[in-house]
Amino acid sequence: MIELFLGGSRSGKSKLAEQAAADTGLSVIYLATATGDDQQMRARITAHQNSRPQSWKLLEEPFELAQAIEKHAASETCLLVDCLTLWLTNCLFKRDLAYYEAQKQQLLQVLETSRCQIILVSNETNMGVIPLGQLSRDFCDQAGLLHQQVAALSDKVTLAVAGLPLSLKG
Numbered sequence: 001m002i003e004l005f006l007g008g009s010r011s012g013k014s015k016l017a018e019q020a021a022a023d024t025g026l027s028v029i030y031l032a033t034a035t036g037d038d039q040q041m042r043a044r045i046t047a048h049q050n051s052r053p054q055s056w057k058l059l060e061e062p063f064e065l066a067q068a069i070e071k072h073a074a075s076e077t078c079l080l081v082d083c084l085t086l087w088l089t090n091c092l093f094k095r096d097l098a099y100y101e102a103q104k105q106q107l108l109q110v111l112e113t114s115r116c117q118i119i120l121v122s123n124e125t126n127m128g129v130i131p132l133g134q135l136s137r138d139f140c141d142q143a144g145l146l147h148q149q150v151a152a153l154s155d156k157v158t159l160a161v162a163g164l165p166l167s168l169k170g
Helices: 013-023 039-051 065-072 084-094 097-113 134-153
Strands: 002-007 027-032 057-060 077-082 117-123 156-161 164-169
Touching: 002 013, 002 134, 013 027, 013 039, 013 077, 013 117, 013 156, 027 065, 065 077, 065 097, 077 084, 084 097, 084 117, 084 134, 097 134, 117 134
Parallel strands: 002 117, 002 156, 027 057, 027 077, 077 117
Antiparallel strands: 156 164
């Protein structure tokens, strides 16, 4: 079972995904993709960590997400990945497009073949105006394509708006 939670910044998507993970009754492994490159991001990471149950295992993987999912996938485990757009950012801006494309293909393959519960969170960035800069447009394009591909493999897709879930699939 694959679930995808999409939403804007502070939309409540992570909280909804965390509740879905808790509701599985399985052991939860939280795969975090964020890196604490600045003080504000470090504060966000700390707030997220403090809001989660202490029994959840935390793994930080900013680049090789498919490998981490494959390594930790088990029938008695729910993998919660937060978030795909931070992972995309890491791959694109700390590595390059070719690296990201290779990692994305591996991720899609793992999602297609995995038999464990996987919950993915991602920022929906493409609901506003088209960004002026090429870098921003490239990011939005890649995020939109990634979301389409992951949603196609997902059993459930939920859009979070103002902390409320809107079911898009499943």
